[in-house]
Amino acid sequence: MIKQIAVLPGDGIGPEVTEEAVRLLEEVGKQFGHTFQFQFADIGGCALDKTGTPLPEETLQICRESDAILLGAVGGPKWDHGPGEKRPEAGLLKLRKALQLYANLRPVIVFPALVNASTLKPEVLEGVNLMIIRELTGGLYFGQPRGRKETDEGLAVVDTLYYTEAEIERVLRKAFEIARLRKKHLVSVDKANVLDSSRLWRETADRIGKEYPDVKLEHMLVDNAAMQLIRRPGQFDTVVTENMFGDILSDEAAMLSGSLGMLPSASLSDSGPGLYEPVHGSAPDIAGQNLANPLATFLSVAMMLKYSFNLEQEAQAIEQAIHKVLEDGYRTRDLAQEGERYLTTTEMGEKVRAYL
Amino acid sequence: MIKQIAVLPGDGIGPEVTEEAVRLLEEVGKQFGHTFQFQFADIGGCALDKTGTPLPEETLQICRESDAILLGAVGGPKWDHGPGEKRPEAGLLKLRKALQLYANLRPVIVFPALVNASTLKPEVLEGVNLMIIRELTGGLYFGQPRGRKETDEGLAVVDTLYYTEAEIERVLRKAFEIARLRKKHLVSVDKANVLDSSRLWRETADRIGKEYPDVKLEHMLVDNAAMQLIRRPGQFDTVVTENMFGDILSDEAAMLSGSLGMLPSASLSDSGPGLYEPVHGSAPDIAGQNLANPLATFLSVAMMLKYSFNLEQEAQAIEQAIHKVLEDGYRTRDLAQEGERYLTTTEMGEKVRAYL
Numbered sequence: 001m002i003k004q005i006a007v008l009p010g011d012g013i014g015p016e017v018t019e020e021a022v023r024l025l026e027e028v029g030k031q032f033g034h035t036f037q038f039q040f041a042d043i044g045g046c047a048l049d050k051t052g053t054p055l056p057e058e059t060l061q062i063c064r065e066s067d068a069i070l071l072g073a074v075g076g077p078k079w080d081h082g083p084g085e086k087r088p089e090a091g092l093l094k095l096r097k098a099l100q101l102y103a104n105l106r107p108v109i110v111f112p113a114l115v116n117a118s119t120l121k122p123e124v125l126e127g128v129n130l131m132i133i134r135e136l137t138g139g140l141y142f143g144q145p146r147g148r149k150e151t152d153e154g155l156a157v158v159d160t161l162y163y164t165e166a167e168i169e170r171v172l173r174k175a176f177e178i179a180r181l182r183k184k185h186l187v188s189v190d191k192a193n194v195l196d197s198s199r200l201w202r203e204t205a206d207r208i209g210k211e212y213p214d215v216k217l218e219h220m221l222v223d224n225a226a227m228q229l230i231r232r233p234g235q236f237d238t239v240v241t242e243n244m245f246g247d248i249l250s251d252e253a254a255m256l257s258g259s260l261g262m263l264p265s266a267s268l269s270d271s272g273p274g275l276y277e278p279v280h281g282s283a284p285d286i287a288g289q290n291l292a293n294p295l296a297t298f299l300s301v302a303m304m305l306k307y308s309f310n311l312e313q314e315a316q317a318i319e320q321a322i323h324k325v326l327e328d329g330y331r332t333r334d335l336a337q338e339g340e341r342y343l344t345t346t347e348m349g350e351k352v353r354a355y356l
Numbered sequence: 357m358i359k360q361i362a363v364l365p366g367d368g369i370g371p372e373v374t375e376e377a378v379r380l381l382e383e384v385g386k387q388f389g390h391t392f393q394f395q396f397a398d399i400g401g402c403a404l405d406k407t408g409t410p411l412p413e414e415t416l417q418i419c420r421e422s423d424a425i426l427l428g429a430v431g432g433p434k435w436d437h438g439p440g441e442k443r444p445e446a447g448l449l450k451l452r453k454a455l456q457l458y459a460n461l462r463p464v465i466v467f468p469a470l471v472n473a474s475t476l477k478p479e480v481l482e483g484v485n486l487m488i489i490r491e492l493t494g495g496l497y498f499g500q501p502r503g504r505k506e507t508d509e510g511l512a513v514v515d516t517l518y519y520t521e522a523e524i525e526r527v528l529r530k531a532f533e534i535a536r537l538r539k540k541h542l543v544s545v546d547k548a549n550v551l552d553s554s555r556l557w558r559e560t561a562d563r564i565g566k567e568y569p570d571v572k573l574e575h576m577l578v579d580n581a582a583m584q585l586i587r588r589p590g591q592f593d594t595v596v597t598e599n600m601f602g603d604i605l606s607d608e609a610a611m612l613s614g615s616l617g618m619l620p621s622a623s624l625s626d627s628g629p630g631l632y633e634p635v636h637g638s639a640p641d642i643a644g645q646n647l648a649n650p651l652a653t654f655l656s657v658a659m660m661l662k663y664s665f666n667l668e669q670e671a672q673a674i675e676q677a678i679h680k681v682l683e684d685g686y687r688t689r690d691l692a693q694e695g696e697r698y699l700t701t702t703e704m705g706e707k708v709r710a711y712l
């Protein structure tokens with residue numbers, strides 16, 4: 001199999017973790033007889049510095065022509081004070097929107113070897129394995145109007161939570177499809193007791209749910225969901241929610257696995273390339289020091305192999321290598337107990353390749 | 357001291373917990389020589405059933421004429437399918453707005469006796485004592501326009517996140533004042549990398565912060581805050597955020613104390629009566645069974661004594677009685693370990709009065 005992969009290292013620790021991911025993909029290619037071709041392009045702060053825009057047209061073009069996209073991370077204090085469209089994050093948002101990557105899949109898996117890294121009690125984490133599906137191209141992130149204006153009451157500011165029914169429908173349908181391949185239990189999270197958008201969301205979920213009678217649909221208010229994720233995470237299988245709620249809940253849920261350094265994500269559209277990125281950000285404080293944990297990016301690569309290339313076996317090979325590396329006690333700094341030895345980014349990359 | 361208190365029992369377990377709270381206030385009055393006069397009024401689902409509106413004009417009138425308001429809870433499945441304005445929650449939102457109760461104070465305290473009730477590891481909870489200040493009368497909860505409309509792309513729906521600068525300013529100022537009386541560390545939570553409203557929020561916090569040079573101001577993105585509350589809750593002292601973020605984060609933070617049944621809240625305006633209510637909802641599943649935990653309501657009463665009546669000593673007497681009751685091993689059902697004996701709502705009420 002020959003595949004074109006757009007690699008967007010981005011800012012902070014992005015270049016370090018994507019570099020290791022590329023090496024891992026090359027090793028997978030060698031062992032399984034595939035050819036992965038890489039095209040590198042700029043996004044985020046580094047693109048802003050070079051071109052004045054966080055998503056150059058050329059990058060978008062490279063992404064469109066690829067079979068899948070691997071992204072590191074964007075953002076950093078250096079660019080934190082520009083106006084909205086001159087921020088690294090705007091590049092990522094524009095890319096998500098341009099490619100209609102509306103379904104953001106964020107699996108939260110508890111690695112038995114890492115149970116102690118979480119602040120939750122081990123017995124609460126037993127068997128936790130959930131998939132959060134976050135709507136990624138609508139809601140407060142993109143709604144118009146937005147911005148400041150003068151009013152009778154002085155300066156005011158507005159953001160708009162906007163969804164078409166069709167946008168709600170397609171992500172819910174995707175969630176039902178995914179739930180069907182898992183434990184057939186879907187929790188749809190909203191704030192239907194307050195928001196009009198949530199009431200349409202809930203109605204739509206009920207309606208689409210009729211097409212999936214084998215999937216058990218449950219509604220949960222977002223405040224309660226924030227609580228239940230900590231109280232009894234084992235009750236969740238598949239979770240679906242709108243963009244902003246998904247941003248908050250998926251980062252919260254990340255704490256179940258002990259470190260944000262372990263969490264991959266896939267952003268999918270109905271056609272065209274998927275985008276794969278670790279959930280952790282650019283971590284400017286440790287950038288350039290060979291300290292970052294590349295495992296979330298490796299797991300994102302596994303998702304790419306599975307969702308974009310249908311290479312289930314290759315994906316599992318990566319996941320199993322990671323499991324074994326952890327079981328044998330290897331840790332990056334974020335996972336290490338105080339005083340424990342840990343591997344650098346490149347050492348961890350090497351280790352996983354050796355275990356493949 | 358003579359004080360008029362409006363009591364709005366509401367729905368579900370609301371009547372049970374407010375009844376015990378009234379008894380507790382009477383006991384405080386007796387011991388400390390105060391007279392508390394109670395005026396009962398309807399709100400939420402029970403008001404809808406009786407009058408067709410979740411906040412009857414008469415209730416609002418009674419609240420306006422009182423020195424403080426004690427509320428139980430609103431809502432339940434019976435009323436979950438009406439349109440927005442015919443829901444129990446609409447009554448609560450209207451009351452908050454009408455009385456301009458813009459500052460919602462939600463303390464999260466870990467009771468040493470209850471450390472085991474939390475799903476977090478005891479060492480993570482050590483010394484946790486934080487105060488979340490949630491903006492309560494703006495943002496997505498109240499912004500216009502809202503609702504459904506037909507568009508070129510079919511049915512669509514909108515909610516509006518709207519704030520005037522003045523609204524942002526007053527709640528931030530309140531938060532700085534409160535932080536000043538605590539550990540002088542204020543974390544302002546926003547999503548400034550995406551939302552225009554958050555960018556104004558952050559700028560305003562920086563500007564107001566100059567008036568409080570003794571308070572250390574820190575900004576945190578909401579997704580990161582959702583994570584940090586679980587990862588290292590001890591890092592927080594005072595937290596301030598907008599309405600919807602506050603709804604989610606405060607319920608999440610509630611898990612630190614092991615049970616939502618322990619968390620009080622105060623909603624304050626610049627003048628006029630404050631509103632005091634437990635953070636837990638109406639819990640329809642256990643309503644009418646004498647199983648509810650009244651302690652969150654008792655702690656709300658303590659906040660009333662402190663914030664509305666300036667009765668610091670009386671407030672402390674309640675808090676200390678609760679601490680002692682817990683230390684002596686008394687539990688309500690939500691706090692009991694499996695198989696452990698527990699007290700009913702009325703028994704817990706009696707116990708706290710006896711310890712006062």
Ligand SMILES: CC(C)[C@H](C(=O)O)[C@@H](O)C(=O)O
Nearest residue numbers: 074075089092247549550579
């Ligand atoms: C960087 C930021 C814009 C982004 C988001 O909020 O979507 C990030 O937090 C994420 O979750 O992918």
Ligand SMILES: CC(C)[C@H](C(=O)O)[C@@H](O)C(=O)O
Nearest residue numbers: 193194223431445448449603
């Ligand atoms: C009942 C509901 C409208 C309310 C809110 O969202 O504000 C509740 O969740 C709360 O936190 O007080």
